[in-house]
Amino acid sequence: TDLMDLVARKADEPTFLTHTIGASSAARFAIDDTVGNAVASRLINLGFPDQADAFVAPMALGEAERARKLIRAEIALIIEKPRQAELELLGETGDDVMAMIARARSMAGEHNAAQNIFAQINAQEDAERQAFLDGDWDTLQGSADPVIAAVAERQTAPAAAADEEVNQVLARNSAMIEDSQVMRAEIEALLSGVSIPEIAPASDP
Numbered sequence: 001t002d003l004m005d006l007v008a009r010k011a012d013e014p015t016f017l018t019h020t021i022g023a024s025s026a027a028r029f030a031i032d033d034t035v036g037n038a039v040a041s042r043l044i045n046l047g048f049p050d051q052a053d054a055f056v057a058p059m060a061l062g063e064a065e066r067a068r069k070l071i072r073a074e075i076a077l078i079i080e081k082p083r084q085a086e087l088e089l090l091g092e093t094g095d096d097v098m099a100m101i102a103r104a105r106s107m108a109g110e111h112n113a114a115q116n117i118f119a120q121i122n123a124q125e126d127a128e129r130q131a132f133l134d135g136d137w138d139t140l141q142g143s144a145d146p147v148i149a150a151v152a153e154r155q156t157a158p159a160a161a162a163d164e165e166v167n168q169v170l171a172r173n174s175a176m177i178e179d180s181q182v183m184r185a186e187i188e189a190l191l192s193g194v195s196i197p198e199i200a201p202a203s204d205p
Contacts, residue, residue: 001032008038013046021051033060037067044071049078066092073100082107095121106130115139 004027007019020039028036036055043052053075056068069088076085082104089097102117115130128148131139140152 001030001035004031004039005035008035008042016042017046017048020055021048025054028055029058031055033064033068036060037064037071040068040071044074044078049075070096070100073104077103077107080107099123099126102126102130106133112136 004019004023007016011019020043031039036058037060040052040055043049043055053072056071056075059065060068069092073085073088076082076088077100085104086101089101098117098121102114102121102123105111105117106114111130111134115127115134115136118124118127118130124144128140128143128145132148135155137152137155140148141156143149143152
């Protein structure tokens, strides 16, 4: 445990990977739960989620088990298994747990649910991102970020603007038709009051 703790905290990456990825299952089970969690977290950060899982697969005790569940859930999210991530977090509470559940819901395409969870833990930026992915422009119009609010305003405006433009075109066309009818009537009235003289045929010289 002491050696693995030192490796996890201070060793350079090649040394760390040599002693952890190459560790036997007996060695992994023998080390302290907290140190095992630290090793797994560093493996995740280096891009080795499968190897990290080997260190957190056994159940731990007390607070170390809660941290271990979060690590296992993180691994599940990395390998794109959101439902597995939620299963790992069953029975746990706290904002960190809720944030991870929200990430799982988002990965599953449930952006509205993710938005609501982020809003509950006052993660406003994350909530707005989920609203954006869900196309919830009405909510985003109230954003404190003027750029986001402006985008949402433009997204909700086109339908009303298009209707108004159509109405304006129809009104202009109707006015043009009416003007044309009035003009035609005036011309007909004008012509009806004009007598056209007969033109005598020209005589031969």
